[in-house]
Amino acid sequence: MNRKTLVLPAVVGLLAPVLAACGVTGGGDGGKDAIVVGTTDQFIASKDNPAPLDPATGYEAGVWNVLRQTVQTLTHVPRSGGEPVPDAAKSCAFTDTENESYRCTLRGGLTFADGTPLTAEDVRYSIQRVLDIKSDSGPAGLLDNIDTIETKGEDEIVFHLRTPDATFPYKLATPAAAIVQKSKYPAKGAREGFQVDGSGPYTMKPEVEKGQVAKVVFTRNPKYKGDLEILNDRVELALFPDAAAMGRALDDKKVDMMTRTMSPEQAGRMLVKPEDGVKLTEMPGLAISYLGFDTDAPAVKDKAVRQAMAQVIDRGAIASQVYGSTAEPLYSLIPSTITGHTNSFFNKYGEPDTAKAARTLRAAGIDTPVKFTLHYTTDHYGPATAAEFKTLKQQLNDSKLFDVTIKGTPWAEYRPAQKRGEYEVYGMGWFPDFPDPDNYTAPFLDKNDFLNSPYRSAVAENTLIPQSRRKTDRSAASKTFEKLQDIVAEDVPVLPIWQGKQYIASREGVTGVEWAVNASADLQLWELGRRSV
Incomplete structure (x- = not known):
């Protein structure tokens, strides 16, 4: 291909595994016992x-x-x-x-x-x-x-x-x-239903209870022909209602590894006091958290309201108080580890400043306090989400410029309602489809956007996004992506809050953990194996 390799040096360095050349099972010789992976x-x-x-x-x-x-x-x-x-x-x-x-x-x-x-x-x-x-x-x-x-x-x-x-x-x-x-x-x-069939590395069998999946059993597909090396015969993906239940299963040796989403408290506790027989692996993360807006809704239709929110919210406090070492403040849709990132929101708004936000609202003729409900999902992005939105509510209301209430809804109801435009302001996360700046901009600014938002930028849709995609050398498109980020900071159709790290906990004897989840939070279960006794 003509495309220049896009490698993130920090990511590659953190992901490089240090594994012994011997004593690790491979080629599907991992034994009959399935490797059990937990998820929420x-x-x-x-x-x-x-x-x-x-x-x-x-x-x-x-x-x-x-x-x-x-x-x-x-x-x-x-x-x-x-x-x-x-x-x-x-x-x-x-x-x-x-x-x-x-x-x-x-x-x-x-x-x-x-x-x-x-x-x-x-x-x-x-x-x-x-x-x-x-x-x-x-x-x-x-x-x-x-x-x-x-x-x-x-x-x-x-x-x-x-x-x-x-x-x-x-x-x-x-x-x-x-x-x-x-x-x-x-x-x-x-x-319809939960069965998936294909030609990939595994076949799958879902175990369903009361209309939802409780476990997925992945069995090595002997007919697979492709580029992947499969290092085990079977992996079970066990689904838990929350991080606490998943953690108890790890303690009870019912799961070998737990992935998304560990709670910040679990990761912090393991960092301070490592558990016997359990390894905590820190990995870079490309996931981001942001607020979305129905830009046709009366309360937030004027961009001055959205700009004032960007001016008031203290991202650093949210990251440190709610997420600790697992998140850092984000001032753009494009994370800091992706080519083309620029701190557009910080460049425009600087540190949180209630007085500046008040002047913005006053200049636009907006009566205060601006009243709306801030929606979040209770069961999709991890157990700290509720605490994050309580903090957001407090920050906005303490400014006296906003009168915010919060409401949590299960994901199965939340996402359809958001797509239908039932929420004025709502919290979302984004796990990239691929690690390129295009995937942090086009899904929000191009036609058929991910959020089904009424917001439109003709310059982004018709000029900047097509222009960026012409560049085979992705670093050559950086200036174009800077302009896209500046448009987001000016119009605030979405408001970035933080970008996260990933922590994976695994029991001794499980190998390939460093490769089993990549920076985009993609599971690669074929990388897992067991160390020979």
Whole structure:
């Protein structure tokens, strides 16, 4: 490929594992006992979301962590980061200098897990159905730059793009571009329920209780042909209602590793007083937390209100008081460890200043206090979310410029209501689809934005985002991304609060933990193994 490698030096350095060359099981020789991984992610079928694990409708970090184990994509991002490499494909490349035509050739002998041959037509069908279904909560926006998909024989596929897009190989590496079977996934509708089938490293079996998943059993797929080396035979993903329950399971040796989302208290306690038999691994994180706005809602329609909030909120206090060492303040949609980051919000607003915020509201003729409800989800981003929003409420109300109440709602109800525009101001998190500044800007500022926001910036949509995607060398697009961040700081359609670190706790004897979760919070369960006794 022509694309320049995008590697984050700090990320690569922190992720590099120090493993003994001997004494570690590999190649699926990890024994019959499953490696059990805990998570607080929840998968619930509901009227609003009857198909939570269909690649055409699922667009959450937890959902993608199930899909990545089971479905296959043409490309994947290697364990150490950088540009995507072939997986189901044996080769992929842009065929023009404008980054508008992308050709892939499939590996020979590919089949789905049930033995059905996998061809270029299956790839075309899978990606076209995502675009045709165009789910409100789904990932179609990642692929909507595709103009036509052309197949040539059984093993060649060409994507013709509407506009140049140097990030397209990354998008093909996401579960949005998962390859699925026609016989199991209808062309015009989602596959309801919790079963996932594909050609990826594992097959899966969900254990369902009362309409939601309690456990997912991943078993090595002997028919998998791709770039990944699978270091175990079976992994069980155990779902817990909260971090405390997950922690007790680790203490009771019912899980071997716990991932998202450990509480700040759990991580802090283990950092200060390590537990016997348990290893805490600190990893860089690219997740961010932010406030979103219905910019048509009367209370926050005037950007002066949103600017005043940006002026009042003390991000440093939220990070230190609520999250401790697990978060740091964020002054842009683009995290500090991603190429193109600039502190646009700090540059515009500086330190928290109630007097400046009051002048902003007064100049716009806004009567104070501005009254609204600040919404958050109770069960999706970790146990500290409630404390974060209590702190936000206190900061805003202490300024006397706002009269804020807070309300928490379970994610299964929260996300559909947010998409329908029922919330004036609401809290969200973002786990990147791929580690590129485009994925922190386009999902919020481009057409078909992730939040279904009424906000529009013609300059961002029509000029800056297309301009940034023309740059194969991503560092060459930094100036364009600075302009995009400045637009967000000026108009405040979203308000960044913090970016997080990741902590993974694991029991002694489990190997590959350093690789099992990458900086984007993607689970890579094939990296796990057990140390030989």
